[in-house]
Amino acid sequence: MSQLDTNTSVVSQQFGKKWIDCVAFFTQVLTEEQIYTYGYQFLHDISEWSSSAIFVLQDHEYICKNEIGMSSEVKHHAATEKLKQWPVLQGRVLYHPYINFLSPDFCQKNKVTISIPMIVKDELKAFIIVTSNDEAYNFPWSEEEMESLKDLMNMSLTMATERSKLKHSQEELNQQIFSMTMAAQCSRMIMAETNLEQLYRLCIDVVREITTSRATSFGLYDPSEQKMKVKGFLSLEHKTCHACSFSVQTEKISGDQRIFHIDRDRAMLEKIFSNPEKLKDLDAVYLFLLADETLLGFLTIGEAASGKNYDDRTLEQIESITKGIYIAIQNALHISTIQHQKEEIASQLEAIKKFNRMMKNVNSCNDLEELVEITLQTLAFGFNVHQSIFVLGTQQQHQLYQNGYPQESTIHMKDSFWNRDVNEFYFLQGENAAEDFVYVSDGKEHNGLIIAPIKTDELALEVLPIGYLVITGLPGAVDEKTLLIIQTFANTIAPICKHLHEKKIDQHLKMDNQAIIFQDKIQDHFSQKENLLPSLRVFYKKWRKKPFESPQHPLLLEYPESFYFDQLILVIERVPDTVSSTCFDGSFVPDSWNNVVDTLQNID
Structure with missing residues (x-):
């Protein structure tokens, strides 16, 4: 080789x-x-x-x-x-x-x-x-x-x-299939939704999902104000929508065009809106009208997140969805009207049932304290009242029962409370409404005031009502129906309140046995001395009732172990610091019944 x-x-x-x-x-x-x-x-x-x-x-x-x-x-x-x-x-x-x-x-x-x-x-x-x-x-x-x-x-x-190219085509085809499937599913969801607020959000989510719009908004036409009001706005950049409404020149829409480019179709938009330039505040590029012959609302989309222009297929897809949205909104509006009427009827029925339950509870009361407690609890749980006062008596002689205030709060009714027309029902709304009538030391701002006199037609000849329901912690806006129920409730409990009030006085202040009852309680205490019971204290106050009148001193109503005889008010304190000493002339700690007798006889 x-x-x-x-x-x-x-x-x-x-x-x-x-x-x-x-x-x-x-x-x-x-x-x-x-x-x-x-x-x-x-x-x-x-x-x-x-x-x-x-x-x-x-x-x-x-x-x-x-x-x-x-x-x-x-x-x-x-x-x-x-x-x-x-x-x-x-x-x-x-x-x-x-x-x-x-x-x-x-x-x-x-x-x-x-x-x-x-x-x-x-x-x-x-x-x-x-x-x-x-x-x-x-x-x-x-x-x-x-x-x-x-x-x-x-x-x-x-x-x-x-x-x-094949991969891109497959991805594009998959995207088209996904978009069509998503549009079909979302259209079914839109047509099935009947709640307006949820429907607003759903429409925005559907359109944004299909278009990848940076900013999407939904507006509904209000014929009473002739304005298109924005009900929902969503921005991928977390912007806030400052344009809340758009003035509408006509609600009658002529022609078939329902898709408008914000810039290219400006002349057409000026025939519909008085201020179409404000649509820029929504970052809108396209506007879709929800309308048949009459205007119902609109949808807007901004630039696509990809930065690309929208193709005809996407715009036609959104236009098709808006037709379904139009029908869904119409249905939701009708259902909302029907639901509102049903709720109004149900609310009235519930008010009647609530009033009946309230009266059933009140009628079952055995004493005045139970009546006051049930009344205040009824206001709290039945009407969501946060703070309330039960005033029993007159300016010269009255008792206050409260619910919802701190225990350490000092509460009293101001002179303006008593100097007004006390037979009138009062309702004032606002943070400072109560401060002219009620003093409360809790330092809170109360959002309103309701004063309901406890009186009936039977008491119309009396100078003053027997008491008042005072509410300072209202549950927000109060409708006329609630005010009427509270007023009726106050009037209805008046005879029960009067009866229990008189019953308490009669039971508590029978002059023929007050001294005997007092002696029994003192002697019973000393008979149990070996049980190591704490020492009791006896408070006394000189007071002379008017002739031919039953004694009705506030101390006799306030303390359960209180007695009146020989022109003395006596209160037994078994637990220290449960009786206010400032209301009495003096007190002593007895060591026997004889000591009690000697002490009371030597009071000047």
């Missing part, structure tokens, strides 16, 4: 091994980006080039994406019409000095000796240049071998491009 044949055989074996490596590399599942980076680097290394660079098409220009062993002076090449003809007219690897598709200046400055096109379906996606200062430099590949490598690389690039 000759030396030439031996060299040819060695070269052939070397090419065969490298070709197998190239096939193994470029038949992998690669992306375009991987071919432009790793594929280019692999080709550079296996071809044993000293310096090279790859230029990739980006925005109508070929940009140097990577370079090895060189620093190109020209980093880009214009995508000229001549360069675009390279794949069509020739499509082969070009060698110096026949690189006629690239600009001479580019070839000269970069010392281009080989130019390899990267082609996908007659489109030049990129090209590789091999540079050398030696124009006679011998490269390891023959022209045929270089063409084979170029075809292998372009085949891999074509497959990567097709896979990318």
